[in-house]
Structure formats: C-alpha cells, structure tokens
Amino acid sequence: MxxxxxxxxxxxxxxxxxxxxxxxxxxxxxxxxxxxxxxxxxxxxxxxxxxxxxxxxxxxxxxxxxxxxxxxxxxxxxxxxxxxxxxxxxxxxxxxxxxQQHAHLICVNCHRVMEFCDPRLQLIKNTVGNMLQFHVESHSLVFYGECSDAACVARTKAAAEHANLQEGKTA
CATH class of the missing domain: 1.10.10.10 (Winged helix-like DNA-binding domain superfamily/Winged helix DNA-binding domain)
Structure with a gap:
C-alpha cells in the first residue's frame, strides 16, 4: 500500500x-x-x-x-x-x-457509510463472469440497515419520540 x-x-x-x-x-x-x-x-x-x-x-x-x-x-x-x-x-x-474493491454498509438512520472487504466477493465476481462469459470490470454492493452506533440509536429514539408527540397533538 x-x-x-x-x-x-x-x-x-x-x-x-x-x-x-x-x-x-x-x-x-x-x-x-x-x-x-x-x-x-x-x-x-x-x-x-x-x-x-x-x-x-x-x-x-x-x-x-x-x-x-x-x-x-x-x-x-x-x-x-x-x-x-x-x-x-x-x-x-x-x-x-x-x-481495493470493497462493498458498503449504509445506516438508514444516520446515513453513515461503512466499508468492508471480503475475498468471497471477488470469487463471486470471477465465477459469475466466467459462467456468463462476461468481463466484469467493477461491481457495487450496498447493504442497508441500522448501525449500532450509540449516537445514532439515541438520535433515532429521540426522532421516534418526537414523532409520537406530534401525532398525539394532532389526534
């Protein structure tokens, strides 16, 4: 490197x-x-x-x-x-x-982007390319979910509580 x-x-x-x-x-x-x-x-x-x-x-x-x-x-x-x-x-x-080529994890709450590498992704890319006789130049893989960062969890809970309070006011 x-x-x-x-x-x-x-x-x-x-x-x-x-x-x-x-x-x-x-x-x-x-x-x-x-x-x-x-x-x-x-x-x-x-x-x-x-x-x-x-x-x-x-x-x-x-x-x-x-x-x-x-x-x-x-x-x-x-x-x-x-x-x-x-x-x-x-x-x-x-x-x-x-x-190196990598994939991403995106938190749907705080939108934090995390990267990860896994050699199996290269294996899948090569296998699919060979099987379909296709030269893969690059790929993109993104997983969406919720991170476990304490600040993100607290922010998400606060937003949910705020939304519940707003609903209570309009009901």
Missing part, C-alpha cells in the same frame, strides 16, 4: 497525463481539488467538497468542483456512488487509486 504522499503524487501524475491526452487545462484548481479528495478517507458529496475547499481558503467555484469531480471520475481517480439516499440524485464520491 502506498503512503499518502506517494499516492497523491501518483494521482497527480495520472491526472496530468489524462488532461494532456484530452487537451484539457492543467489548472491549479483541479490539482488542489485532487489533493483535497486524496486527503480524505470518507464518502463525500460535491457540496461537502466545495465547503472543504473554502474552509482551506481556496477560492474555487461550485462549477469547478462539479466539473473536476467528473474529470476525476472519467480518469478513474475517483469513484462515484449512488447510495439511494432520501435524495436519490445525490452522488457520493470516494478516492479510488490504491484502494
């Missing part, structure tokens, strides 16, 4: 080559966004990335963030996920270089 510094350097090199190949500008904003993405270990949406850039006092427009994320997805430096949140149109992103 590469360390953070060499991973960012490899990502920068890959982005530079992609931009040259596609005839796109090699702007400082694109590379700053790449570095912000590769400094994170979470799943984020474009707005969270935009806010993080501004907290770092890096003036970049929302349009630049959105457009750069699409470039990073196209050159396989970032993975785009649709987790079926309440807002089904919201994409969540994660860095992809140097990361």
């Amino acid at each position: 590469l360390n953070s510094t060499s991973l960012i350097a490899e990502a920068r090199t890959k982005l530079e080559g992609y931009l040259l190949k596609k005839g796109l500008r090699r702007s400082s904003e694109r590379f700053a966004i790449l570095e912000e993405v590769y400094s994170r270990d979470d799943h984020f949406d474009a707005e969270e990335l935009y806010q993080a850039m501004h907290q770092r006092s890096f003036a970049v427009s929302r349009a630049t963030v959105y457009n750069t994320l699409e470039v990073l997805v196209d050159c396989h430096l970032v993975r785009k996920n649709q987790f079926g949140d309440e807002d089904n149109t919201k994409s969540r992103f994660e860095k992809s270089l140097g990361r």
